Amino acid sequence: MPKKIHFFAGIFATATIGVFFLSTALVELFGSHEEMAAVKRLIVMPGLFLLVPALAATGGSGFFLSKSRCGRLVDAKKKRMPFIAANGMLVLLPCAIVLNRWASAGSFDAAFYYVQAIELLAGATNLVLMGLNIRDGLKLSGKLRPD
Template sequence: MKRTVHKLAAIAATLCIATFFLSTLLVELFGSQEAIATVKSLIVMPGLFILVPAIAVTGATGFALSKNRKGRLLEAKKKRMPIIGANGILILLPAAIFLDQWASSGAFDTRFYLVQGMELIAGAVNLALMSLNIRDGLRLGGKLTARSKA
């Protein structure tokens, strides 16, 4: 049961980050300021109310599942988690809230785009690290094998 909950939460968290990242890029490239404000608002509500619990559940179940296990893949996953968490708490969460506030008030200035750039970079890093954790989780579960070296 823990394994299924972990998988579902990890997929939900990764899809949230991917959706936030892609929707931000698309609306910045092709949308109006009103559309940008709408996307920023949706990322905060309901987006963060889906993402934050998904990440918490992923971390808690991952910790529980790894309690009695060791190995290279598990250690790699454990090393990525503090980076994912720090990016989320220190950059992504505050950036989402500030960008929503600024966009809703029409403050599309240099500050907005600097924070937007930081958010996109941190989001890309988290998406990459979360994808590596999914890959290594699949390997740990025997669902994916490493390519053999020829």
């Protein structure tokens, strides 16, 4: 059961961050300020209330599963997780909240776009790291051939 929880929660969390990233980039390129405010509002509510439990389930089940495993792939996943968590809690979460507040107030100034750039860079970083963890997890489970 923990394997299934880990798999589905990890895929859901990664897909959710991907949707946040893609929707932000698309509305930034093609949308209006009102649409940007709507995207930022939806990312915070209900987005974060879906994402945070999925990330917690992924981390908790991964920690549980790693107790009985060892090796290069497990070690690589363990090394990535603190950075993914710190990036999410210390960069992405505050950026999402601040950008939502600024967008809802119509404050689309240089500070908004600076924080937006930080959020996109941090989001892309987490997507890459989470993708690497998914790849390594698939190798560990035998669903993907090892190198």
